[in-house]
Amino acid sequence: MALDRWIALVLLSTCLLYGYVAWFTMDANLAPFMQRKPVWPSSFPKILSILGTALSLVILLGLEKGEQVIGEIDHRRLTDYKLGQAILMLALMVAYALCLRPLGFLGSTTAFLVAGSFILGERRWHVMIPVSLLTAGTIWYLVQEVLGIFLRPLPFFLGN
Structure with a gap:
């Protein structure tokens, strides 16, 4: 598996863990008046976890590459960069x-x-x-x- 997919796998696991914390543990100790609000302190982390999971899956499944073949960095020609x-x-x-x-x-x-x-x-x-x-x-x-x-x-x- 290519390096970008390994990084996507690590990001996916991080986003899933972050999402678990945002969805199930952050709101447990909210004050009663905060539970009636439309936006909670966990709203932004929930959105971030969903977006991070979706983008990590796009990279992990290779959907971002499409028909193009993107070349790898040639470590023998670093002076060209x-x-x-x-x-x-x-x-x-x-x-x-x-x-x-x-x-x-x-x-x-x-x-x-x-x-x-x-x-x-x-x-x-x-x-x-x-x-x-x-x-x-x-x-x-x-x-x-x-x-x-x-x-x-x-x-x-x-x-x-």
């Missing part, structure tokens, strides 16, 4: 995680998005920088103000 970009993006993700607290969310996210788009081939700075600033600001606003989760927007040395 964009391996440098992948390694740089992984290093950039690690650097982003390490810089998140000292630089703050806005600075590190903007720098990550600009550097990531540069690594992937974008060279229009007049597009990259405003889009990155707008994206980082929007995400910060949604997390901080809408969801109410504290996210340090600025570096630690610029205040609270």
